[in-house]
Amino acid sequence: MSFTQTPPTLGDVYDEDAALRSLLSRLLPAGVLAEVEPSLREMGRLSAELYPAQLADLPNEPRLVQWDAWGNRVDRIELTPLWQRAERLAAEHGVVATAYEREHGAFSRIHQFALAYLFTPSTDIYSCPLAMTDGAARALLDSGNAELIGRAVPHLTSRDPAAFWTSGQWMTETTGGSDVGDTETAARRGDDGRWRLHGRKWFTSAATSQMALTLARPEGNPGGGRGLALFYLETRDEAGRMNGIRIDRLKEKLGTRKLPTAELTLDGAVAIPVRGLEGGVRGIAPMLNVTRTWNAVSASALMRRGIALAGAYARERRAFGAALAELPLHVDTLAGVQAESEGALHLTFRVVELLGRAEVGELDDEGRALLRILTPLAKLTTGRQSVAVASEVLEAFGGAGYVEDTGLPMLLRDTQVLTIWEGTTNVLSLDVLRALHDAGGLDPVVREAARCAAGVRDPSLGPPVRAALRAVEHAAEWLRGATRAGQPALQAGARRFSLTLGRALEAALLAAHAQWALDRGDPRPTAAARRLAAQGVDLVVSTSEDDSRLLVDGRAAP
Ligand SMILES: Cc1cc2nc3c(=O)[nH]c(=O)nc-3n(C[C@H](O)[C@H](O)[C@H](O)COP(=O)(O)OP(=O)(O)OC[C@H]3O[C@@H](n4cnc5c(N)ncnc54)[C@H](O)[C@@H]3O)c2cc1C
16 A cells, blocks of 8 residues: 555756757757757756646636626636746747847747747646737738837737737637638727727637737628738727727636637727738738747647656556566557657758748748748648647556646647647648649649758668658649549548648658768667658548548438
8 A cells, every 4th residue: 555656757858858959959050059058958947847836736727707896897817827927937038039039040930949849838838829929920020010010019029027918819700710701800990090890709819918910801891801801909908998808708628728718709899900901811821820830839849748758657657577668568659659759840840940041031932832831731740640649648657647636638638729729630731732732833842852861871761761752752643633633632632641741741851850860970860760650651542532421421422
């Protein structure tokens, strides 16, 4: 009766992350790495320090207070203690600001997202408001609206917690989050010349933000996405009163439970058009590109956290006379998820690298096309990987992985959202097709895979390189055939096609990195590349629409 299990503990979150450190050593020039590394090490230390606080905070959840004692409608959301701390720490450590201060030019995005990657797993999805804040800053800057840029961007990119603002991104309505063309929120211009919004926003995360970018249809505009405009609004006036916004309730969610996600009614919210009275979907696209990148960074970060904890547990927990870390099948299981997480990390930071270069004007047309394609690809691929990895991580703890007060189930619940918000896997797969169409075909992806392969010399990396190139070729062949067959065939296979491209590029990028690491005496990334490829990168199969219809609703295809 005296035996108790040893809980997993976190070591040094930055120094022990061999995959991240190896990647940063290649991506950043030595001088830049030397300058940014103290902040990364500090963030790693902070992340380890916050982890016990996160566990202690498990029972707490945000609370909506709609009325004060005297009958006044106040709609105040009380945040959990860790969230309150996270807001201050995020500002002070420049988790958004670093990208905009741009001390290291294009490399600042890599620095910033490395900070975000270390910060995210210990802060209960505070990454969500940070992602939208970063995205709002990007969208406002791209809009060229000098007044709004001057008003909001200094707050969004501030390191001073008292001045720091977060932003919401209010798109989803009851009519649909994927197809925002049916947005019902109306924008009406009053006699005072000001625009006011009327409608209902069905999912608004971090409803405590000081501002939001949102879509609405100016009166008289046509239906569909074309008639939507992008609006800027501040949630409260200077006296702290809500700006024509009611918080109807907080969502009761599977995960991300510390993140207050609200249903809102806009009842005359004063708002300012960001860039004219139409083209709102185009206007919000820069925001989505940034939030999707944050999603991929969060997926990679949560995978890393789960694996770090599972590894620590495996060294302590014994079964059949040995530590789990000595049992061949357990080692094999952990190696499998480690390879998935490293593939995700490399694809994600390729997007980050390209985003940083795009922001300083270093990308040519092909680079911009590649970034456009890789952004949804990385989001959808890593989102799905994170759910599979989190599930495996829970199983690696046995029953403890299923027990709430270990904090482990939260990992699985929180990763599940990464496949849903910012575009589901299906919706982003269709977006990949659109991006390829705009790019005039698959060439940017084919050349990216070939560029990776060209740098690889070591025969041990032959299998991942061949697997990646074969999968891209197979995907290209499928694309040609499906394009000939027409829209239903293209759409039906889009998800397998996109996941194949995502996984193939992960294997190619990992292999290229592995060669770089081998040249410096480090064989670890080679093992990751080989294992990822062995787990399969090509998911393209041929299916029949008839079979699918029969399986889903028992009817033959029309
Ligand atoms: C925790 C949480 C927080 C959120 N926070 C916000 C927020 O802050 N702001 C915001 O705007 N939204 C937010 N959302 C909403 C989220 O972005 C949407 O739920 C998501 O975009 C999907 O929209 P939907 O729920 O309307 O599903 P639907 O659009 O109805 O989709 C239902 C299913 O249909 C599939 N589907 C849709 N279209 C197609 C197609 N053409 N082909 C194939 N399959 C398709 C989808 O993949 C999905 O599986 C949040 C959601 C969650 C869960």
